[in-house]
Amino acid sequence: MLSYPKISIVAAALLAHSVAAQFVSAPKDLTKKEGHAGVNVRYKEVPPGICEQDPNVKSYSGYADVEENEHIFCHQLFIDQPATTGLSYTIPIPAYQDNDGYIIQLPDETCPGYAQAYGTCGTYSKSNVALVPNSTAGAAPNMWKTLQGFMGAFPQYSRNGLNFATESYGGHYGPVFNDYFLEQNAKRIPGSIPIELENVLIGNGWYDPLIQYQAYYNFSIFPGNTYDYDPYNASVKAEWYNNLYGEGNCVDQTLQCYATGRDDVCSGADNFCADKVESLYDNYSGRDEYDVRELTPDPFPYEFYVDYLNRPDIQAAIGAYQNFSEYSYTVGNGFGSTGDDDRESGTIQDVRRLLEAGVQVTMYFGDA
Numbered sequence: 001m002l003s004y005p006k007i008s009i010v011a012a013a014l015l016a017h018s019v020a021a022q023f024v025s026a027p028k029d030l031t032k033k034e035g036h037a038g039v040n041v042r043y044k045e046v047p048p049g050i051c052e053q054d055p056n057v058k059s060y061s062g063y064a065d066v067e068e069n070e071h072i073f074c075h076q077l078f079i080d081q082p083a084t085t086g087l088s089y090t091i092p093i094p095a096y097q098d099n100d101g102y103i104i105q106l107p108d109e110t111c112p113g114y115a116q117a118y119g120t121c122g123t124y125s126k127s128n129v130a131l132v133p134n135s136t137a138g139a140a141p142n143m144w145k146t147l148q149g150f151m152g153a154f155p156q157y158s159r160n161g162l163n164f165a166t167e168s169y170g171g172h173y174g175p176v177f178n179d180y181f182l183e184q185n186a187k188r189i190p191g192s193i194p195i196e197l198e199n200v201l202i203g204n205g206w207y208d209p210l211i212q213y214q215a216y217y218n219f220s221i222f223p224g225n226t227y228d229y230d231p232y233n234a235s236v237k238a239e240w241y242n243n244l245y246g247e248g249n250c251v252d253q254t255l256q257c258y259a260t261g262r263d264d265v266c267s268g269a270d271n272f273c274a275d276k277v278e279s280l281y282d283n284y285s286g287r288d289e290y291d292v293r294e295l296t297p298d299p300f301p302y303e304f305y306v307d308y309l310n311r312p313d314i315q316a317a318i319g320a321y322q323n324f325s326e327y328s329y330t331v332g333n334g335f336g337s338t339g340d341d342d343r344e345s346g347t348i349q350d351v352r353r354l355l356e357a358g359v360q361v362t363m364y365f366g367d368a
Ligand SMILES: *[C@@H]1O[C@H](CO)[C@@H](O)[C@H](O)[C@H]1NC(C)=O
Pocket: 214, 217, 218, 222, 223
């Protein structure tokens, strides 16, 4: 008789524990250091076996606190940006993500039945678009601050210049961020240190949507691709051509975006081009956009790393304070509202400026 209440208390405690365990607790073992430009960094040394198998290789991870509510996560220097992507957070909340990608805040760290059905309960950033940048140029300052924080906290790893590697949307980020670094260097802001940029590497970059939306057609139909892969019938080809070049369609709308610079025009143009040009490749080729050799859905690259980064022991080992998100709808909505994806954003001029400043820029492309 007497043991019943005890058992039920233990059971309730276990239940509460296992429910609360779906959320990430605040890391308690981070060391705080003031970096350059007044940016604080909170970091820890990551135990061997997590990021690096060799116990003689040190690895660190943690956050650069670039704004009151923007905390940028690095591995060594794998930077998850803007905040809300990867492990970088704005304001951590208990939440779940529904099938449309919405982050839905929960009242407390309990995963109720209706949320359990999605299997996505966790700690996410508040889905407040005002807390994140909405353009490539808007994202540059926090990237600079993250580097200032890192370089101040780890001068021993910041002596020999910086090599910046990026891909895909990195065709925007790479040129624009690095040109911003050069501008910041020139300002000689007290308390900051210059970023000695050496190389910028960009793989399969998205630079100029006017040219690159057309390239979907060129690669697929005329002059075609190196695999002579041509599964499209005449009707699909005619539709594709018209969606690009027909009056008022993708090319015209993108030119309007370039001419006006208006958020609504660029945003509308990008939605049109993505749905009516890019998606024809996705819908009719049956092939991966990044690797034409692979059928869709392409299992590569494997997604196991997402599950790995969402394990409590790994989160604790690297000092993470939100669940890992491969894609942030908050940032997606912000960038979508300005049509950033349909803008050239000075990327080509910025590459030119980097070259003039003596920075080596390596652009590499491939269909496999
Ligand atoms: C791309 O396709 C368009 C439309 O057919 C054509 O006018 C243009 O010459 C092509 N560009 C290249 C580089 O093949």
